[in-house]
Amino acid sequence: MSRARAEGGTTPLRVVGVIGAGVCGPEDEARAEEVGRRLAEAGCAVATGGLGGVMAAASRGAKSAGGLVIGILPGATAADRNPWVDVPIVTAMGDARNAILANSAEAFIAIAGGFGTLSEIAFALKRGKRVVSLGSWRPDPAVIAAETAAQAVLLVLAG
Numbered sequence: 573m574s575r576a577r578a579e580g581g582t583t584p585l586r587v588v589g590v591i592g593a594g595v596c597g598p599e600d601e602a603r604a605e606e607v608g609r610r611l612a613e614a615g616c617a618v619a620t621g622g623l624g625g626v627m628a629a630a631s632r633g634a635k636s637a638g639g640l641v642i643g644i645l646p647g648a649t650a651a652d653r654n655p656w657v658d659v660p661i662v663t664a665m666g667d668a669r670n671a672i673l674a675n676s677a678e679a680f681i682a683i684a685g686g687f688g689t690l691s692e693i694a695f696a697l698k699r700g701k702r703v704v705s706l707g708s709w710r711p712d713p714a715v716i717a718a719e720t721a722a723q724a725v726l727l728v729l730a731g
Contacts, residue, residue, distance in 0.1 A: 586616045587642065588728055589677030591692045592626030592708060593684040600684040603706055604629035605636075606721035607681050612639025614729060619644060619677045621669070622653045622660060626683045631656035644673040671695050679728045681718075682708035702731035 588611050593600060608618050608630035618634040620627035622643020631641045635656040643657035646669045650660035661676075663669040667688055674680075674695030679702040682689055690709045697703060697714055704716045706724045718724035 585640070586614075586729075587619050587677045588616045589619045589673055589680040589692075589696070590626065590630035591621070591673070591680055591682050591685065591689050592630075593686065593689065594621070594623055594625040594627065596625040596629070596684050600626060600707065601629040603721045604683050605633035607683065607706070607724055608633025608635075608639070608641075609637045610721060610725040611681075611728075612637035614725065616729075617642055619673060620657075621646065621673060621688075622657050624654060626685065628654040628656065630683075642676070644669050644676060667691065674699055674701065677701070679731055680704070681706060681724045681728050682715075684708055702728060704728045 604626040611618050612634040617640040619642040622645045631654050634641050641657050642659045643653045644661045646666050648664035650662050653660045670692045680696050681704045683706045685708050693703050704718050704724045704727045706718045716727050
């Protein structure tokens with residue numbers, strides 16, 4: 573929960589999506605975990621697809637810093653979520669859930685990923701959302717490139 577909300581303030585909770593590979597290597601996993609942790613430390617909730625790889629690592633990082641994790645799940649049950657998801661949103665929509673994620677967060681950090689990640693980036697851009705790429709797709713000049721997890725978080729929160 574954001575610090576302002578926790579202290580009884582009225583500042584709305586910022587929700588930032590972390591999107592990327594469902595299966596990833598140790599470098600992308602470490603970057604995703606750092607991104608999740610830094611977002612939570614900044615008072616943001618982290619929204620992901622709720623499964624493994626980048627999604628699990630970002631969720632784990634956010635939880636390690638006391639953050640709130642939202643998982644927009646593709647299946648018909650919350651049982652498939654990673655263990656760090658606090659709020660599972662069960663869609664039973666498969667990859668179509670990517671549009672729901674794009675509508676649910678104010679900005680996105682993409683880490684690695686395949687065509688599913690590309691579709692999430694496209695949905696986010698179509699909705700005018702800020703997208704930062706950390707070693708992921710850059711299909712449009714509107715996608716901002718970052719070199720480190722720290723830089724990605726600073727860039728995503730600057731918008």
